[in-house]
Amino acid sequence: MPVNARIAESHAEISLWRRHLHQHPELLYDVEGTAAFVAEKLGDFGCDDVATGIGRTGVVGVIHGSRPAAGGRGIALRADMDALPIVEETGAAYASLTRGKMHACGHDGHTAMLLGAGKALAATRDFAGSVVLVFQPA
Numbered sequence: 001m002p003v004n005a006r007i008a009e010s011h012a013e014i015s016l017w018r019r020h021l022h023q024h025p026e027l028l029y030d031v032e033g034t035a036a037f038v039a040e041k042l043g044d045f046g047c048d049d050v051a052t053g054i055g056r057t058g059v060v061g062v063i064h065g066s067r068p069a070a071g072g073r074g075i076a077l078r079a080d081m082d083a084l085p086i087v088e089e090t091g092a093a094y095a096s097l098t099r100g101k102m103h104a105c106g107h108d109g110h111t112a113m114l115l116g117a118g119k120a121l122a123a124t125r126d127f128a129g130s131v132v133l134v135f136q137p138a
Helices: 005-008 012-024 032-045 107-124
Strands: 048-053 058-064 075-080 130-136
Touching: 005 012, 005 058, 005 107, 012 032, 012 107, 032 058, 032 075, 032 107, 032 130, 058 107, 107 130
Parallel strands: 075 130
Antiparallel strands: 048 058, 058 130
């Protein structure tokens, strides 16, 4: 299955991840819950390497492609994980459960999208080199 179709097939799951992250916002480098969520997903996807505690609470996943790459080529994709100190008053069903913290910046979406890309890439591995998924705390 082409990677675009695989990602489209995962749309509902990626939306659920975003809503989960939106409900559980964390600030700056204090993103332990988010980092644990991300690391668990990367492990479930079968990433070749998952490192935690990078820059205190960052997470890095590595996926090696199935085709050889000259010179150890690779690419990194990055997403922020932190939220903002804002009271959410949206009334959304998936609104923040932590008063005074909110993903008003879109980092919940960035994190969910990078997880979706990682899931698709780990499932297909139809590329040369490696993809490094960097989840930055702040």
